[in-house]
Amino acid sequence: MANLTTNLGKLVLTNPVMTASGTFGYGEEYAKFYPLKQLGAVVVKGISPFQCHGNPMPRICETSSGMLNAIGLQNPGVDNFINKPEYLPFLRKAGAVVIVNIWGKSVEDYCAVAEKLDGVEGIAALEINISCPNIKEGGIAFGTDPVLAAKVVSSVRKKTKLPVITKLSPNVTKVSEFAKIVVGEGADMISLINTYPGMAIDIETRKSRIANITGGLSGPAIKPIAIKMVYETANAVDVPIIGMGGIFTTADAIEFFLAGADAVAIGTANFIDPMTPIKIISGINEYLDSHGYSGIKELVGNLAI
Amino acid sequence: MANLTTNLGKLVLTNPVMTASGTFGYGEEYAKFYPLKQLGAVVVKGISPFQCHGNPMPRICETSSGMLNAIGLQNPGVDNFINKPEYLPFLRKAGAVVIVNIWGKSVEDYCAVAEKLDGVEGIAALEINISCPNIKEGGIAFGTDPVLAAKVVSSVRKKTKLPVITKLSPNVTKVSEFAKIVVGEGADMISLINTYPGMAIDIETRKSRIANITGGLSGPAIKPIAIKMVYETANAVDVPIIGMGGIFTTADAIEFFLAGADAVAIGTANFIDPMTPIKIISGINEYLDSHGYSGIKELVGNLAI
Amino acid sequence: MCQFQAEQSKIINNCNIKGKYYRIDFMCEKIAELARPGQFVHVQIKNMGERLFRRPFSIFDVSDDGVLSIIYKVVGYGTCVLSGLKNGEICDILGPLGNSYSIPEIGETPIITAGGYGAASTYLLAKNSQTKGKVLLGAKNKDELILCDEYKRLGFDVEIATDDGSCGYSGLVTDLLAYFLKEAGIKIYGCGPNSMMYAITKMLKGTSKIAELSLDENMCCGVGACFGCVIKVVAKNEKGWEYKRSCNEGPVFKSNEIYLDF
Amino acid sequence: MCQFQAEQSKIINNCNIKGKYYRIDFMCEKIAELARPGQFVHVQIKNMGERLFRRPFSIFDVSDDGVLSIIYKVVGYGTCVLSGLKNGEICDILGPLGNSYSIPEIGETPIITAGGYGAASTYLLAKNSQTKGKVLLGAKNKDELILCDEYKRLGFDVEIATDDGSCGYSGLVTDLLAYFLKEAGIKIYGCGPNSMMYAITKMLKGTSKIAELSLDENMCCGVGACFGCVIKVVAKNEKGWEYKRSCNEGPVFKSNEIYLDF
Numbered sequence A, B: 001m002a003n004l005t006t007n008l009g010k011l012v013l014t015n016p017v018m019t020a021s022g023t024f025g026y027g028e029e030y031a032k033f034y035p036l037k038q039l040g041a042v043v044v045k046g047i048s049p050f051q052c053h054g055n056p057m058p059r060i061c062e063t064s065s066g067m068l069n070a071i072g073l074q075n076p077g078v079d080n081f082i083n084k085p086e087y088l089p090f091l092r093k094a095g096a097v098v099i100v101n102i103w104g105k106s107v108e109d110y111c112a113v114a115e116k117l118d119g120v121e122g123i124a125a126l127e128i129n130i131s132c133p134n135i136k137e138g139g140i141a142f143g144t145d146p147v148l149a150a151k152v153v154s155s156v157r158k159k160t161k162l163p164v165i166t167k168l169s170p171n172v173t174k175v176s177e178f179a180k181i182v183v184g185e186g187a188d189m190i191s192l193i194n195t196y197p198g199m200a201i202d203i204e205t206r207k208s209r210i211a212n213i214t215g216g217l218s219g220p221a222i223k224p225i226a227i228k229m230v231y232e233t234a235n236a237v238d239v240p241i242i243g244m245g246g247i248f249t250t251a252d253a254i255e256f257f258l259a260g261a262d263a264v265a266i267g268t269a270n271f272i273d274p275m276t277p278i279k280i281i282s283g284i285n286e287y288l289d290s291h292g293y294s295g296i297k298e299l300v301g302n303l304a305i
Numbered sequence C, D: 001m002c003q004f005q006a007e008q009s010k011i012i013n014n015c016n017i018k019g020k021y022y023r024i025d026f027m028c029e030k031i032a033e034l035a036r037p038g039q040f041v042h043v044q045i046k047n048m049g050e051r052l053f054r055r056p057f058s059i060f061d062v063s064d065d066g067v068l069s070i071i072y073k074v075v076g077y078g079t080c081v082l083s084g085l086k087n088g089e090i091c092d093i094l095g096p097l098g099n100s101y102s103i104p105e106i107g108e109t110p111i112i113t114a115g116g117y118g119a120a121s122t123y124l125l126a127k128n129s130q131t132k133g134k135v136l137l138g139a140k141n142k143d144e145l146i147l148c149d150e151y152k153r154l155g156f157d158v159e160i161a162t163d164d165g166s167c168g169y170s171g172l173v174t175d176l177l178a179y180f181l182k183e184a185g186i187k188i189y190g191c192g193p194n195s196m197m198y199a200i201t202k203m204l205k206g207t208s209k210i211a212e213l214s215l216d217e218n219m220c221c222g223v224g225a226c227f228g229c230v231i232k233v234v235a236k237n238e239k240g241w242e243y244k245r246s247c248n249e250g251p252v253f254k255s256n257e258i259y260l261d262f
């Protein structure tokens, strides 16, 4: 049996499979299907300093091999997240490796969450979400502006001792430029890709299928875009990369490793088959064994050119 | 029966359905399925001042609800295009409305093609391709740099009396900014979207499925991205918009009209069902009739908010 | 906290019952055993190709030998594909999901108001109820009317309202409900189009009666993870409302919880 | 210029012939009537969901009453789905596509070298040939060997080569071909994996013999519109080669046209 241990700098995981932020709630629901500690890590839905109601309905719709969502980062706020039994305390009890995805409407907001989470027991890393396309302020605005991106990351960096992952937006011309910038400001890791801005219209009602008009596209439809961005980024920076975007099968995950991802995250696929992450963990094991690799590291970036 | 006449500035078409550049060769092949004059227009594969061999094989692969291609703009060069019987002369004889997609490796190249085509009989418009992701020089480099985009368009504008369409790249943060820029430089119309850069890896050979490593993603997978970009652009500029990206059915085309496209182009769908453009022309007619519209114009941008 | 799971379930019957309505029976022992009235299942319909989502359906009935039944209306792509699946084919089913109706207490008379396929959601409730009551069935016309005989067989009075008067009362089923509102000892349940549920909510505002209403929202994960299916419920905050997940805190809501913003 | 069209074709037979090989027969009158040896059809396989492309297959045989037959090997998703389609189902077929083998002149002896499903591409050629000749069939092992009897029934000599020697000559089928190269009056045809076709091309370099070889490239449109299926052919330009579309100027190329860059 191959060794799935995954070294992401200081962060060491038992395997390279995480759940993507926003697609796994706060873990409680999927804990009914399998023990959360079987996962490399659980990345929770984006947490802000304040409670957030999110966007009006409808918030989701199906598209060809994908989906649009504009949840609008509904979340209980950082204080409730830390204290209410169904959030962090639940995850801690479940023994999950927890990565907290954070966002805000201003640099100060990002810092406020990071500060509150610093030193709290049971958190393995922070993921700075500068790439949500579904909120009016913050989110993608930070992820598509090099100056703002740098500012958020350098500021958060000062507020926490935890490893900092920066989650990049695909909605830029050259994602590797942003990777270089945020690594320069102290990001320990890069995760990508977040959803891509999209829209779908109901031709009978003539309305957008999403109340927010536009939403974020995820699922297998965007996998080729994600693979390309991971490949480009892996060739530009030296920090660990968490790849995501349309991973539904083991083969999809292997594609990301070959493109240069050190770990992967499963998003939309959880909604279709809750067992996806577990199936992929054992699938990776089988692939490594049958192809004669002793560990995941040998696969990462091992593209034949 | 509704009126499908489509006014794109000075360019008047019998209906709003075109074929997308690069997906319809030079018309000869699909002329075996139906008379080309049934189309609103035929947009031919990208023409450069020189003959171009294109990229090595493999050049195409399937992805979830889409495909990647890196043809590399193989084409006979502008002189052959004008003179050889199977190219422009064939289209002229077929009575097709011809739009010529042009590209080059430098501003001078673009100008050279435009100049050669100016005054040639049987050309209705030029489409400047500043958005091909599959060539090393030119293409997308022009479409993702505001200064270069402006330069190409203003230079070509001076070399031709034909209506000039500028085909934008989706690989930018805000496509409407580019639309504004090129309209400012004299573009009479905007077409979008070109393919989105992507990549797919064969996990057995560990090679990219495309010899060029990366390719351009097209098909239904990218439709939500295209709809969003058309919507954004239609709200930013006042010139006619030709929308494309994943149109396979009449409903897809109607979505583009509602988002703000004045005409649509069918790309990848031709490969799957050669009759797609013809089916969509009659489908649009039926939709207009059954929904009480007298013409296509009433539909354009008529989104219910 | 509810228990649920994914179960590979074999189709043992899939047939048209009337017009666009079908009944499908699955061998689905674990979910059938846990199912409570008003809960739903999230079905991965085979052969949907590029359409990814599961489809939610109320649990219509369960049998002691592990059969779980759904009544579904063909309204779009997924339900159309579902109607073409054959006996012996396997579907992956998640369930039982969501909360449930509370069973009427002894002495309470259930009044079930149901529109369209909503009638499927309340059948198990009627079946498990110790006191028999009334079922008010609403439909566009008599061809859209389902499950009358099934409810009668359970010993319930069935009253019918059709929009076009082609059967029973001519008008809305909520008009029928209005007759009974003043009666004592009744417990109102409802499932149907959201507009109908909101109409009932309005009728009850200002009265002391509280109905249990099942709401329909487009669902993605179905288990509470995506926040894609929320509805507004009354809350003690500056806005007066907050969002709750209809798949998790619902689909059954108390009428006095439901926030009306129109 | 070739003629072709799209035809809605009903499956009238779809059965396993050996191992991973299947035969499928379509009612496909117009295409069957026009088909020439070496041409192919582009089949839209139903129920492929998110996979969009058609799949190309050589026309194996056609009958006077409009039946078009294909021999296919299940190698991936599309061919697997194809093998599950039932009689009576309809597939949209484009064809006949591409160029064709030239029929041997009177006095010419055809030597057909075929590997794997390549043997399906040359059957109609053998059938239409006035002179009988030889078929050299190559396969990995005897379980992968197909169409021996069919070629024998046409009056052709069949010689066999298997990689593992489990049937006939132990080695490459091109070794067999080498024996016949010096014979006069032969006309060489080939269809099989590209590596095999390139090997034949190499063997013939420097001789006066010209083979007609059918090449396999992944296809997208299949009709010449996308330039996705090109192969290098000899050209009088600075590079010495240019790309030609294997779906349009091919799939059959003369061996002296094929450009070898290795």
Ligand SMILES: Cc1cc2nc3c(=O)[nH]c(=O)nc-3n(C[C@H](O)[C@H](O)[C@H](O)COP(=O)(O)OP(=O)(O)OC[C@H]3O[C@@H](n4cnc5c(N)ncnc54)[C@H](O)[C@@H]3O)c2cc1C
Residues within 6 Å of the ligand: A062, C040, C053, C054, C055, C056, C057, C058, C059, C070, C071, C072, C073, C074, C075, C076, C077, C078, C079, C080, C117, C118, C120, C121, C215, C216, C217, C218, C219, C251
């Ligand atoms: C809790 C719950 C219980 C339900 N119980 C039943 C039942 O017992 N019988 C029955 O026939 N139907 C029931 N529905 C509705 C059923 O889920 C939809 O009719 C079905 O999803 C339509 O799928 P489609 O692919 O045919 O339609 P499409 O319109 O092609 O579906 C497109 C998308 O919209 C969603 N959608 C469409 N209509 C509805 C709807 N009315 N409610 C929720 N999502 C919808 C689909 O799930 C899918 O994601 C229930 C819905 C919910 C939320």
Ligand SMILES: Cc1cc2nc3c(=O)[nH]c(=O)nc-3n(C[C@H](O)[C@H](O)[C@H](O)COP(=O)(O)OP(=O)(O)OC[C@H]3O[C@@H](n4cnc5c(N)ncnc54)[C@H](O)[C@@H]3O)c2cc1C
Residues within 6 Å of the ligand: B062, D040, D053, D054, D055, D056, D057, D058, D059, D070, D071, D072, D073, D074, D075, D076, D077, D078, D079, D080, D117, D118, D120, D121, D215, D216, D217, D218, D219, D251
């Ligand atoms: C002109 C021509 C004639 C052919 N004739 C036959 C025949 O008579 N019998 C037969 O069994 N096969 C034939 N093939 C090969 C056949 O097209 C492929 O085996 C088939 O497309 C595989 O599809 P899949 O979905 O099962 O495989 P997948 O690997 O899932 O297909 C993925 C993609 O690769 C393409 N592809 C995969 N293998 C090949 C291949 N060898 N050649 C071309 N494209 C490929 C597919 O079309 C598809 O686009 C022919 C190919 C060509 C080009």
Ligand SMILES: Cc1cc2nc3c(=O)[nH]c(=O)nc-3n(C[C@H](O)[C@H](O)[C@H](O)COP(=O)(O)O)c2cc1C
Residues within 6 Å of the ligand: A020, A021, A022, A023, A045, A046, A069, A071, A073, A101, A129, A132, A167, A193, A194, A195, A217, A218, A219, A220, A222, A244, A245, A246, A247, A265, A266, A267, A268, A269, C226
């Ligand atoms: C419903 C939904 C909600 C999401 N919420 C968040 C979020 O809160 N924070 C975040 O960084 N990304 C969020 N994402 C993006 C995912 O984490 C992931 O980057 C994206 O969906 C691509 O992966 P996938 O194709 O596997 O889903 C969300 C995605 C979906 C579908």
Ligand SMILES: Cc1cc2nc3c(=O)[nH]c(=O)nc-3n(C[C@H](O)[C@H](O)[C@H](O)COP(=O)(O)O)c2cc1C
Residues within 6 Å of the ligand: B020, B021, B022, B023, B045, B046, B069, B071, B073, B101, B129, B132, B167, B193, B194, B195, B217, B218, B219, B220, B222, B244, B245, B246, B247, B265, B266, B267, B268, B269, D226, D228
């Ligand atoms: C095989 C292929 C070749 C293409 N070649 C060109 C080209 O030469 N010039 C150009 O402007 N766009 C080219 N495109 C882009 C299409 O014109 C179109 O913008 C894109 O494919 C999106 O539309 P679709 O999803 O309907 O295919 C090509 C696309 C494909 C698939």
Ligand code: FES
Residues within 6 Å of the ligand: C218, C219, C220, C221, C222, C223, C224, C225, C226, C227, C228, C229, C230, C245, C246, C247, C248
């Ligand atoms: S459907 Fe995902 S939270 Fe309800």
Ligand code: FES
Residues within 6 Å of the ligand: D218, D219, D220, D221, D222, D223, D224, D225, D226, D227, D228, D229, D230, D245, D246, D247, D248
């Ligand atoms: S497959 Fe499109 S040109 Fe050959």
